[in-house]
Amino acid sequence: MILIPLVIAVLFLLPPLIFVLITLVVCMLAAWEWGQLAGFTSRPQRIWLAIMCGFLLALMMLSVPTYSRAVDLPLMGCSxxxxxxxxxxxxxLVLFYPQxxxxxxxxxxxxxxxxLLTIVPFFWGMLALRQCGYVENHFTGAWWLLYVMLLVWGVDSGAYMxxxxxxKHKLAPKVSPGKTWEGLIGGLMTSALIAWLFGHYAPLNIVPVTLLVCSVIAALASVLGDLVxxxxxxxxxxxxxxxxxxxHGGILDRIDSLTAAVPVFACMMLLVF
Incomplete structure (x- = not known):
């Protein structure tokens, strides 16, 4: 109830530069937390890891024009x-865990x-979607990002309920014992409903079949991000x-699904299709 209005405000009310800086800070906090997952237990090591991640992303960001179809840039496309x-x-890795x-x-x-493979492409995926169609309509990219986020939230909430x-049937018992196949199917059904409603009522200019394919793949990727x-x-x-x-835990606990869904959706929609 607190975070969702803040996220929507960041998407629609802030200029792109401020949006990029906020995304950069989120990625630095994610890098701070990933340090613990990577085996860096001391606070100074994790602080330096967050700073280096922010420095790397800032250097890469300087190569991107303020308003452009940024996905055409080799750096972003490759990411x-x-x-x-x-x-x-x-x-x-998940299928064959723990081996x-x-x-x-x-x-x-x-x-x-x-x-790095998780956080850096997530950063570029956020930028690519936010800058999508910016010249024609400043809010097109915000709608796309909101769509992906609603899709992921729908998968999470539907899977939980x-x-x-x-x-009854465990999805990946050795990785996350609480997740089930019934939950996955329910999450996909919820995201399909969101995709249908959004496709009808939101100003998204895209072929319905393309939207469906991208949405299904992004929804599955979000589940994978959580499992990883x-x-x-x-x-x-x-x-x-x-x-x-x-x-709620940490930043990664909130964006783990998005770190997979956002860049995969951006890649499918902007590059594959």
Whole structure:
């Protein structure tokens, strides 16, 4: 009730530059929390990790014109394609867990790389969608981002409700014992309803079949993003990624689904289609 109005205000009321800076801060906080998942337990190490992540993103951001179809830039396009490859690889890590953990369990470098592959494309996906159609209509990109967020929130909420009511068959018991196949189906049904309503009533200029395909893939990616963070938290022996949001855990606990859904949706809509 508190966060959703704030998110909508950030999307529609703030100029792109301020939006980018807020996204940058969110990514730095996510990097701070990922440090714990990567095995950096001391506070100074994690602070430096957050600072270096912010510095890297800021340097990359300077190469992007203020208002442009930014996805045409090689840096952004490559980041989105790389995200698609990373989440396909992450799917294999989840499917073969805990055997797959033998590859990266004792390697800080690999876990740090996985964090960069999660956070950096998420940053670019947010920028790509926010700048989509900006020249013609300043709010087009805001609508697209709101759509993806509603889609992810719908999957999460639907999966929770259907899982509580009907859940019997575990989805990934070795990674996240609470998730069920019934919950996944319920989450996808909820996101499909949101996609249908949004497609009818929101000003989105896109072929319905394209929207459906992109939405289904993004919804599945959001579930994968949640499972991947759960896998890394399980290996790190922690329940929440942080305590920045009272009652919700850390930043990563709130955006884990979005870190997968946003860049994958942006890649599918802006590059594949």
């Amino acid at each position: 989105l394609w790389l995200s698609l490859a990373w989440w396909l690889a992450a799917l294999l 797959s953990a033998a590859v990266w369990r004792h390697s800080r470098s690999l876990r740090l790389l996985f964090g 259907f899982g509580k009511l009907f859940g 963070e759960s896998m890394f938290k399980r290996e790190a022996g922690i329940k929440d990624s942080g305590r920045l949001i009272p009652g």
